[in-house]
Amino acid sequence: MELKEIDKNLYSVDDWMDEKFGKVGTPEREEFRKEAYAYCVGQIISDARKQEKVTQSELAKRVGTNKSYISKIENGVIEPGVGLFLRIIDALGLKFDIVKPII
Template identity: 75%
Template sequence: MKERNDIGSFDAILDEKYGKIGTPKRDEFHREACAYCVGQMISDARKQEKMTQSELAEKVGTNKTYISRIEKGVIEPGVGLFFRIIDALGLKVEIVKPVM
């Protein structure tokens, strides 16, 4: 097998583009990435339930535009709304202490 020299560390790429872990720019990137991932999980679960954004919004007491912005990762819902969304989609949140 031929050795590949073009494979590098993803952390090194992030360090170069956004700064080291703990820097404001890297922290902001991390927050945005998490918001995007959560939005995609909500979008996928909503579609799996064959529910429109409007239907989800009505169930949780908000509007379609707000659900759309959450799904795109533009905004993060507050904790109360997040749990209402999770419940409306038939999901559950499990909070566990990491094993070290």
């Protein structure tokens, strides 16, 4: 894979993403975006759970699901629905804010 050199030792990540996952808006790029978001959400939950010293089983019990489902979320295999996500956040003592971006 040839990356476009912008300046000495600087390359275009956009070009690499386009080549590897397709242009923005293509089904391939959208699938990659969904997988990346699921992975990031899972890592946030996993890190917070470990910081609170809570097992997957205990978290599952707190939010009304099972350990296997929590594992799948943490590994980015699935994304929790909004309701479950908010219950997980609450069970881990976290706060979720919705704010307008500053442009």
